[in-house]
Amino acid sequence: MFYHILYPMSEQVALFNVFRYITFRSFLAFVIATFVSIVWGKRFIAYMKMKQFGQAIRDDGPESHFKKKGTPTLGGIFIIGSVLTSALFVGNYTSLSFVITLLVMTSFFVLGWVDDYLKVIKKNSDGVSAKVKLVWQFTTAIIASYFLLEFEVVNSKLYFPFFKEPVMDLGLYGYMAFASFVIVGSSNAVNLTDGLDGLVTGPVITSASTLGILSYLAGHVKISNYLLIPYVESSAELTVLCAAIVGASVGFLWYNCNPAQIFMGDVGSLSLGGALGMIAVLTKNEFLFVIIGGVFVMEAISVILQVGSFKLRKKRIFKMAPIHHHFELLGWPEPKVIVRFWIISIMLSILALATLKLR
Secondary structure (H helix, E strand, O other): OHHHHHHHHHHOOHHHHHHHOHHHHHHHHHHHHHHHHHHHHHHHHHHHHHHOOEOOOOOOOOHHHHHHOOOEOOOHHHHHHHHHHHHHHHOOOOOHHHHHHHHHHHHHHHHHHHHHHHHHHOOOOOOOOHHHHHHHHHHHHHHHHHHHHHOOOOOOEEOOOOOOOOOEEOHHHHHHHHHHHHHHHHHHHHHHHOOOOOOOHHHHHHHHHHHHHHHHHHOOHHHHHHHOOOOOOOHHHHHHHHHHHHHHHHHHHHHHOOOOOOOOOHHHHHHHHHHHHHHHHHOOOOOHHHHHOHHHHHHHHHHHHHHHHHHHHOOOOOOOOOHHHHHHHOOOOHHHHHHHHHHHHHHHHHHHHHHHHOO
């Protein structure tokens, strides 16, 4: 709450005027989230080991994963906890964009926690059913989308990369359905990507960094007009949240890099994916997010193709889905798969930013 407490005091103490700058608060959000994540993470891992709350490993997965059985999981708790701690200090809670994104992330966090609790602590391998997950996710996304439109945080117009003007107006219900699909799709795609040590964390960092830049640009009248991108009032405040996500993820990667000391779990992947999807909607970059989060999209499509092919033709396209397991079974060492996916994510983020001048 530094912003709401200290910034009003800037008339008496000039130093506190720095809290009005989004760039300063974003830097502070990154530092706080990184520090809290690293410090809290060490203690959290020790606690999980003491309680013997470890990850179960699929019997049909790559043999190299069998040695990971029992590795502590639920690391998403200290990722999201670090994000919320950082946001508590430097977030601007008068921004509806900021608040609604936090609420969506928290809702998906609760869903992921319940799922992981059933699987890890209660030893129920099924966890929350797929139907219940989707109902929870779509209910959250639909409510959030409705409030975005009702309070005119965003409009119902659809923007496409390379085009200066909106391509169509979906209307209230059409845009609610579209935005909900983006948010839920992002959440589940990130969840599917979480399968190797640090694999999902790298793309989360690059995606959040890119969306943070886009949030700042969309929330600046002069810059958005110059770049011919839609101006979204208060979206710049999402830059602070993106910086917190990057910081918390960097702190988590300290322990999650190969060989991982802890796994993220659904509690982290579902909530981070939901937050990224929400930010893409709020900045009117739903289609550009397909490029930014290309690794997530690739992982999700590989699962859809694999399941569809097996149901229709009784044949598999990949040796195993999601696709990162396919490359493992081709003989790629796990670190090579991870780093190459990170490289792809970085390249896609740069490509997405490059499109800003092609409108």
